[in-house]
Amino acid sequence: MKLIVGLGNPGKQYEQTRHNAGFRVIDEIAKEWNIAVTNKQFQALTQTHTINGEKVMLMKPQTYMNLSGDALQQAVNYYKTDISDILVIYDDMDLAIGTIRLRERGSSGGQKGMKHIITCLHSDEIARIRVGIGKNKQIDTVDYVLGKIGGDDAKAHQESIQKAKDAAIYSITHSFSDTMNQFNKKDKNK
Numbered sequence: 001m002k003l004i005v006g007l008g009n010p011g012k013q014y015e016q017t018r019h020n021a022g023f024r025v026i027d028e029i030a031k032e033w034n035i036a037v038t039n040k041q042f043q044a045l046t047q048t049h050t051i052n053g054e055k056v057m058l059m060k061p062q063t064y065m066n067l068s069g070d071a072l073q074q075a076v077n078y079y080k081t082d083i084s085d086i087l088v089i090y091d092d093m094d095l096a097i098g099t100i101r102l103r104e105r106g107s108s109g110g111q112k113g114m115k116h117i118i119t120c121l122h123s124d125e126i127a128r129i130r131v132g133i134g135k136n137k138q139i140d141t142v143d144y145v146l147g148k149i150g151g152d153d154a155k156a157h158q159e160s161i162q163k164a165k166d167a168a169i170y171s172i173t174h175s176f177s178d179t180m181n182q183f184n185k186k187d188k189n190k
Contacts, residue, residue, distance in 0.1 A: 001048075001079045002056045004029065004168050005072055007090040007113040009146075010062045019065060019145040021091035021131035021161065022113075026058050028165040042074040051172050061113075068113040069120030076121065083121065087171055088128045089164055090114055091145065095132025098156030100164050102129050102180040127176045129164045133157070 006022030014020050030037045030047060037047040037058050045060045057079075061071035072088075075081065090111055095101055105125040108115035118124050134153070136144055149157045167183040174182075 001081055002054060002085045002087070002172060003059055003072070003075055003079075003081055004056060004087045005059045005061065005068070005089065005117075007065055007068050007088065007111075008060065009064050010060075014146065016148045017146050018133040018149055018157075019091055021133060021157075021164075022089040023060050024161050025089045025129070025131065025164045025168065026060050028161055029168060030058055032165065032169070042071050042078065044071040044075070046075075051169075054172055056172055065113040067116055069116035069118075072117055073120040083123050083125055084127075084176075086121075086126055087168060087176075088114060088117060088126055089168060090128065090130060091133045092130035093133055093135040093141070093145065095130055095134070097132055097134040097149070097153050098160050099132040100129055100160050100167065100183065101132075102167060102176070102184055103127070104176055104180065127171070129167055131157075131160050131164050 006026035008020035008023030026037055033049050035047050035049055037045050037060055039046045043063050045062060046057055048055055048057045059075060061068045063070050090113055094109060104127050107124060108118055167179055171179040
């Protein structure tokens, strides 16, 4: 079982915020597969789908961003999922709006949801897709990530959500190394 986990915060007030980029990517994957991520288990909303004989669970932890590892750890323990079968998708202030970056391992880069996952799973060798949300030094970090994207930035952000969706789906049937080569290269040529 592969686990594709989008990070965000539950609740209507957070739906279109920068911090919910991971949830939005999961929603786009679900839309493409014509499924709904509505099952409640592991402190998350989930749905399982089969692609080319591979079972894939989409997951949106409902623990709030900073405790995302709790939900993922429950699913990993239940399914005995190997770390190599996990993909985490989240927002990144260090990337420009409209860009994505894929990595096979590494630190959290300060993203608290990813930091909690690394702590809970005792590994930093977790594949991830980071969705750029940019930053604004005139706005407090918390206010910025919990703010909504508007204007021209909204279109660029939606494009990065679509790119992340495509990369996540591609990664199901290709190695993550190949996925990185395909999608990091595309984004650099932007």
